[in-house]
Amino acid sequence: MSEKRDDPTLGQDYLTRLDAYWRAANYLSVGQIYLMDNPLLEQPLQLSHVKPRLLGHWGTTPGLNFIYAHLNRVICKYDLNMLYVAGPGHGGPALVANVYLEGTYSEYYPNISEDKIGLRRLFKQFSFPGGIPSHVAPETPGSIHEGGELGYALSHATGAVFDNPDLIVACVIGDGEAETGPLATSWHSNKFLNPVRDGAVLPILHLNGYKIAGPTVFARIPREELTQLMQGYGYEPYFVDEAQSVAATHLAMAKTLDRMIERIRQIQADARSQGFRQRPRWPMLVLRTPKGWTGPEEVDGVPVENSWRSHQVPLAKLAEKNDHLKQLETWMRSYKPEELFTSEGKLRPELRELAPVGKRRMGDNPHANGGVLLRDLRMPDFREYAIELPAPGSRVAEATRVQGKFLCDVMKMNLGTANFRLFAPDEFTSNRWDEVLKVTSRMSVAEIESTDTAVAPDGRVMEVLSEHQCQGWLEGYLLTGRHGFFSCYEAFIHIVDSMFNQHAKWLKTCNHIPWRRPIASLNYLLTSHVWRQDHNGFSHQDPGFIDHVVNKKPEIVRVYLPPDANTLLSVTDHCLRSRNYVNVVVAGKQPQHQWLSMDAAIKHCSAGASIWTWASNDQDGAPDIVMACAGDVPTLETLAAVSLLREWLPSLKIRVVNVVNLMTLQPESEHPHGMSDKEFDAMFTTDRPIVFAFHGYPWLIHRLTYRRKGHDNLHVRGYKEEGTTTTPFDMTVLNDLDRFHLAEAAIDLVPSLGAQAGHLRQRLRDKLIEHREYVRRHGEDMPEVRDWIWTVK
């Protein structure tokens, strides 16, 4: 091959310097884990230079450093626009070291300067109180991926390259992470990448052989099998192994990465000149290097390098064992810091010039701080999609279908800027967003057949039967400055509880990092909800995601329960304009009565909760009872109960309150949307009984309101984990949330009814039995009961 002669970056001088760069990164990594003083080892190492608590993960770090140094090389050689996603992001010292070496870190954090003082601070701050986390984190420039929970590296990387044709995301996947389910399916992301309009992901499966204490699956299958697996996933695998000499390893890595980059460019050039023809076999790399590479080979007589023992801190007993301290010093000096840094503590210029400059540095790539690239969506006026409503209850509509029409036009207006996508796990049509398929398609670069409906390689609807993939792609897309909406069956959003956690934590942390710019909110539509699992029953019934969500910081989370289509439109518009939140919208997809005109809906959503005076008859004084509700089915049942009560007991003064923004129930001291106590008391009263019909588990309402004065008067009905495949009406009966139970609850709570109450109660119970049986037989409401659906008469 002639390339070695022709290409100075494959020459010995270059690769020797690249090795020195790698050593510098390793040196800084070890320094971060251990030292708080004497950063250049100018003095013999003493215990007083070492941190009192040793924390961090060494094992994966040298491999991450090796990859970073080599990616720098190809960035410079090919002028690449590249991001680095570190799946094993618990190796935080690696990314911090590299971002520091390339100069980015000191630009973002001037206190951590490129000199001896800066070095000392760099070391000390790591995993130190008041310092920085031990993982790759929002604080790390260049990162869109927290290294805590494993499994999402490749889906984040994929989301980042959607609609970024120029971008390559190098995605390091540890062999530990490779065992997780989400990662295992995320290899299939290549069926959803269009080489014409999307960028490229460069997966690097890093086999270092061990997890915390045991071997990894991927390192213990024959190479032939691993090759088949990667080919089966649709990739062209390349292999680099630690070679006999370090120089040979560098050369192998450099030549292999060159081939891979050239292959990526060729795939892209072909697709972009000829249009999309077929799914390419993207290259991927399998890199096999020892865990804890270049670290101590043995400690206390047992192997550490190339063993699980190097997972965290290889030499941990410095205070107790003097030879540990000596071994640490030997280890650190083995990198020859004097060859790497000037006496002032700055990386030597002949090494620094190996790093890219400016925005080509992976630490400073603007895609990693997506807010700086974020453009507002072009939005149609959501009012134009309103359901015209002569009177409350006078029309029936499928709320999410109406929302779909709005989203269709949002999609249409932003096709040009290509910064909006919709995500769903096989439920896009089921959730009634079909209208969108008139202006775009389901995205696929796998085989498409004539019987398929709305499937195309340039689609912007991302549908795959994996909530993990939907969430991971969307996060990657948002974090790089774009917009999206995720629609999901309510019960199965729990599949990504933990991913939500990580994203919410990321956003919370970013709120306190000045250079992190706000990004578009993560928007969920949860539908096919607990009350309408007609086809699926008990296994599909769980409204608890919102309970999970409210455990996160109030500054991040928003929960909306729009009771009809017009309120859903207003909420949707708001969510798409908001920044740095997680918005959870729960709304039904089934035909339901509509309550509010668009003007009323906007007012109601702005307030978050309000008295529905048109359904109330307490205008001239205090109510005997407050009938509150949140969620579409509870709203229907409440209004039917009110209708019934007003017919049977016209003298009873009823106030109807509907809550669309759940966060308004909390005190204003606890959530920015919280009502003042004065507002709350005026709405719910402080002394009248409240029957609250709630969409989810009843506890949540108690939790949100327990500091309110009227809390002891509050009687919440909600889902109490009773259900099966039955009629929607029966579902409400099983959970005491139906109109008859709600009416009875109201009667029970109004003492003034006296003897009347017993009679009414019996009437309600009789009617319930009669109606339930009728619905079972006929599959629909009794005509008489249907009339109780609220309509302003």
Added chain:
Amino acid sequence: MSEKRDDPTLGQDYLTRLDAYWRAANYLSVGQIYLMDNPLLEQPLQLSHVKPRLLGHWGTTPGLNFIYAHLNRVICKYDLNMLYVAGPGHGGPALVANVYLEGTYSEYYPNISEDKIGLRRLFKQFSFPGGIPSHVAPETPGSIHEGGELGYALSHATGAVFDNPDLIVACVIGDGEAETGPLATSWHSNKFLNPVRDGAVLPILHLNGYKIAGPTVFARIPREELTQLMQGYGYEPYFVDEAQSVAATHLAMAKTLDRMIERIRQIQADARSQGFRQRPRWPMLVLRTPKGWTGPEEVDGVPVENSWRSHQVPLAKLAEKNDHLKQLETWMRSYKPEELFTSEGKLRPELRELAPVGKRRMGDNPHANGGVLLRDLRMPDFREYAIELPAPGSRVAEATRVQGKFLCDVMKMNLGTANFRLFAPDEFTSNRWDEVLKVTSRMSVAEIESTDTAVAPDGRVMEVLSEHQCQGWLEGYLLTGRHGFFSCYEAFIHIVDSMFNQHAKWLKTCNHIPWRRPIASLNYLLTSHVWRQDHNGFSHQDPGFIDHVVNKKPEIVRVYLPPDANTLLSVTDHCLRSRNYVNVVVAGKQPQHQWLSMDAAIKHCSAGASIWTWASNDQDGAPDIVMACAGDVPTLETLAAVSLLREWLPSLKIRVVNVVNLMTLQPESEHPHGMSDKEFDAMFTTDRPIVFAFHGYPWLIHRLTYRRKGHDNLHVRGYKEEGTTTTPFDMTVLNDLDRFHLAEAAIDLVPSLGAQAGHLRQRLRDKLIEHREYVRRHGEDMPEVRDWIWTVK
């Protein structure tokens, strides 16, 4: 090939009858979805015979039926002990139909008899109020796998065959499910199956091409790629496609299954005669048949068979469109029911004889009702593992390490019966259960290297970096009548929130099915908890799994927060003996002060919560303040706060309450473990302030106690989503849970302190700042503050 001549079950007569059997299953499936009368179509079909609401999933059903019929054939031919796991279990009609045809259903449900009346009931009950769910469910004999949430079929199947050498679990995986993360990694289960002592899983990847509305990934990649993928996962793939004729398809399926069964037997015979040598390539089947096979080809002019349109109910507008009704009748008659059933409505004997008999019927296999096979564990006396404690606080221990010693002996005593395994996602050693590795190993049949520690093909510690796999395997193991414990990092148990949901729902339903026998509880140890994420920080901090758990039925869920090793031992013993629960145990793994002797621990755990009189000084009257706590870190901080207060304010009467069983806080009407109001009031008082230091999010304590009298006096401190990589002490400070904040809270709540309070408050704040700084510098407590750790003096 001579086999056709030799083997009558490959002959034309047999396969013609097998086809008729399949038609019978298809007929019964369609009947379940549509009919409530006229089950044998003795009269022309009328709308009155059809259910008012049409619900269910046809698309996957004929494929499930085809497989079931062919599995019956190999069961009979080879006398197999076989279970059927239906990944696409939303095709509920298929399993019900087959279990009915083989006679099992009528034995379990005598009302659904094998005659015309029974047929009519069989049809009507499906997806009907008061009937059975639309999915494969606990109600379905032969099932260990609810067909609701997709992703877990293969891990359930694997768990079922662990330690069941004679068992084969045929596991159908839909091409939709195959896209999920959990399923994608569960193919690797073959690295954890030992052919000597475990049974075999026979995976059947069923490609029918479509999900709800779009194509599947697995059906749209070339066969070559799919072959590579399955080979890469370590399998030997076999392929069966719908052939030109039905007869040819049957023959291909029969011959292929024969080859696969013979291959399984050969693998097992080799391994069992020669001992385990190397991981075998187990056979797996790719079966490609059209979605909605044998159903209507077209409806209203658009394709339905072999299209996503057959996913649910292909003909749905019977009432509106007369030709739909006609088409349904034609469809049903195409199966020729008159050839399948006698005029009495019983399957014809020449077909019935194709089904296995007795316990060989997949519907009646005892492994599917694991409780009937369950044997109690042999248990050592947990008291023997006690930490000897001269006085509260006088010793330090790692609670989970002590638990590990107990579990080691449980493991040892049950090696013979081979019905106990431990599960952990790469955290077994990290969580301090190492002792167990003295009597068994980590299980792996992948390559093992000399540098590995305690890895062997006959290990009983199941360690893979996938919470999904751990949970799925354990569920499969428990559901087939065995025992286990799952240890997990607290934050990442959220990864299986949704799997927990499904298992809890399964257990709840089983409680109401008389023939389902109780199984061993699903036991979680959650450790590496929120307060001690020294190496990992914020991303690893989430104590909210218990919030999620308490949304499920109280009859199923139990939550324990043992404050030390002896209480953990007592709780562990209890969990391993319990049945049909999900037990969540939260306990730290770090060195912590120990509080209770074994006798005291047993008493405390039996009560669930009690007053720690040795730490209290209110013996002679009512306390000024109650200091309550739950969880190990909060208990330490509470006792340190009490120690400090008693030193600084000896006249203050303090009562210390510790809660180990969180469910005791609920009213007895809401949870079987709930304290009576009388007991609760006696413990917490009704009028004294309570400072409650809690392990998790503070809301949970409010939720559990909000109906108690003293609730308004309750001030809960817990995790409020503040954290980073910092000292353990700092973590408590960030969340106002440290000893100084707790003491200050107490002072604030005792009005009688008057002017003293201000002075004390200042002293506490000064001391906090001083101590915090000291810990940062030295990595350990100030000696003076260390002395405040409670020790009875």
